[in-house]
Amino acid sequence: MARFSAASFPSPEDRPDGGWRLRWYTVIFEADTPAGRRFDQALMLVILLSIAVVMADSVQTLHQAHGRAFARMEWLFTLLFTAEYVARLVCVRRPLLYATSFFGIIDLVAVLPTYLALFFPEVHALIDVRVLRLLRVFRVFKLAAYLAEYQFLGRALAASGRKILVFLSAVLMVVLVMGTIMYVVEGPGNGFTSIPTSVYWAISTVTTVGFGDITPKTDVGRFIASFIMLMGWGILAVPTGIVTAEMAAQRRVRAAGDEVQGLCPECGTGGHPPGAGFCFHCGVRLPRVAGSDRPA
16 A cells, blocks of 8 residues: 555556566555565654754854864765665656656755765855755655645645635725725824835734834724734634634544545545535535545
8 A cells, every 4th residue: 555645656557577677666655564664764863864864963162163063964965865766767667757746846855955066166156055955854755645644634724725815804804904004094104104014914813922112102092902912813813714624534443444435525624424415615616535435
């Protein structure tokens, strides 16, 4: 069983028929074998070590004392990740599909900076080469491929996407209206020089960030600001509640023994009861499980 969902890479069509490519595929892309588990564990350890080296090398004192050692270790990690990337391309039927997938791009971005520094050693005149090295922290995203909890959270976020998008559009309308009102109430003399500037103030206020670079000076402006601050507490809690509810719904579905039965194939909405025949969000008929009266 592949560790990725059916909607992502790899799919059963990418599995080789046999030979050494099938053996490599089983070890690299499948986690239900002893060799696959050991490969995943070793790769996770290497990823964490490589990130630790990048972080340590960014400390100036450590870089001056152990710069050469860090450089050797970075080349070792780069060669290991390059070999892994090539092995993944070789052992699948559709290498281009893997190369353009999310984790395929992450794999490529994780090794590119070291090679770019070889061909463009003078690029620091325009951009410090060490900025490119920060791209190596993208290796941390590769950890998501090996932990089921990441996939579970990803499914919950995807299923909550429409609700969160509608909520964010409502928040955008609120800050636009409040920013316009503050522009009228306070005016350019108090720092609210334009509607975009006032909307920026409303966003920083409603999110409880409050940089303090722009502050209301009038009593009416302070009253409006106080109202927005109190409203911000409730606004921040809504996305958390949406995602939490979706995660709870998916846990109930998984506990019932059918992990995907409640997800709509059209819009991805979850939380349908076992006997539901149509999506309560978009109305599309839910697929059925063979031999069962419950949706797929």
